[in-house]
Amino acid sequence: MSEPAVIExxxxxxAGAILTVQRAAYVTEAQxxxxxxxxxxxESLEGLRxxxxxxxxxxxxxxxxxxxxxxxxxxxxxxxxxxRLVVAPDLxxxxxxxxxxxxxxxxxxxxxxxxxxFTGHLSDANLRLYRxxxxxxxxxxxxxxxxxxxxxxxxxxxxxxx
Numbered sequence: 335m336s337e338p339a340v341i342e343x344x345x346x347x348x349a350g351a352i353l354t355v356q357r358a359a360y361v362t363e364a365q366x367x368x369x370x371x372x373x374x375x376x377e378s379l380e381g382l383r384x385x386x387x388x389x390x391x392x393x394x395x396x397x398x399x400x401x402x403x404x405x406x407x408x409x410x411x412x413x414x415x416x417x418r419l420v421v422a423p424d425l426x427x428x429x430x431x432x433x434x435x436x437x438x439x440x441x442x443x444x445x446x447x448x449x450x451x452f453t454g455h456l457s458d459a460n461l462r463l464y465r466x467x468x469x470x471x472x473x474x475x476x477x478x479x480x481x482x483x484x485x486x487x488x489x490x491x492x493x494x495x496x
Contacts (some may be wrong), residue, residue, distance in 0.1 A: 337397070337398075338397075338429070338433065339395035339396060339397040339402055339403065339425075339430050339433065340395070340396045340397070341393055341394070341395055341396075341433055341434060341437040342393065342394055342396060343391075343392070343393060343394075344386055344392040344393060344394040344401075344404060345386060346383045346386040346387045348386065348394055348401060348404075349379055349382040349383045349386055350379060351394075351400075351401040352382060352386075352392075352394060352401055352404045352420075353377065353379055353382050355401060355402065355403060355404060355420050355421070355422050356374050356377070356382075356404070356418060356420045357374070357375055358422060358423050359374075359420035359421060359422065359423060359426075360372060360374040360375050360420070361375070361423075362423070363454065363457060366454070366456050366457065367454060367456065367480050367481050368480055369478075369480060369481070374418055374420075385406065389408075389409075390406050390407060390408050391406070391407040391408075391438065391441055391442060392404060392405070392406045392407075393405050393434055393437055393438055393441065395421070395430050395433065395434055397425070397430075400422075402421065402422040402425050402430060403419075403420055403421040403422065403425070403430045403431065403434050404418065404419075404420050404434070405417075405418065405419040405420070405431075405434040405435060405438050406418045407438055407441075407442055407449075409442075409445065409446060412445075412446055412447040412448075413446055413447065413448055413449075413450055414438075414439075414442040414445070414446035414448065414449040414450070414490075415449075415450055415451070416435075416438065416449050416450065416451040417451065419431055419434060419435065419451075419460075421434075426459075427459075431463060432463070432466075432467065435463075435467055436467075439488075439490060442490070443490050443491070443492070444492065446490060447489065447490060448487055448488060448489045448490055449469075449487070449488045449490060450472075450485065450486065450487045450488075451464065451469065451485075451486055452475075452483040452484060452485045452486065453483070453484055453486070454481055454482070454483065454484070455474065455481070455482040455483070455484050457484075461484060464486050465486075467488065468488045469486035469487060469488045470486060470487060470488070471484055471485070471486050472485045472486060472487045473485050
């Protein structure tokens with residue numbers, strides 16, 4: 335990857351490309367947990383279009399005209415709920431996810447005091463990434479016999495005064 339991916343706001347017309355990346359990115363998670371029906375793999379195109387048309391913040395990473403990653407955020411009071419960070423499998427480990435997360439944190443700063451997210455307990459690469467980005471584990475939640483969610487939080491510093 336010579337040029338870095340460009341991070342932009344995603345729109346409803348991006349739903350198909352984002353869903354394709356999302357499904358490709360989550361196949362390894364499904365295999366890791368032995369569950370082909372995890373929510374990111376069964377989300378519908380129409381459901382994603384509704385998210386993109388709604389009040390969520392959704393960013394996409396574009397490289398050479400191709401959507402190669404995305405991340406979403408919703409809000410609960412002054413907390414940003416981060417979800418569905420995805421990067422195309424052929425570009426994972428090259429900084430796309432880091433750039434998406436940093437761009438999202440910048441976008442929501444001022445609207446949220448903190449970002450929260452969760453990932454699976456066996457998802458070592460995800461856990462390492464989030465810790466490297468400053469997220470700390472807050473608690474674990476067993477959601478199925480094969481899956482425990484690791485909940486993480488990162489306080490956001492307020493905007494610096496001009």
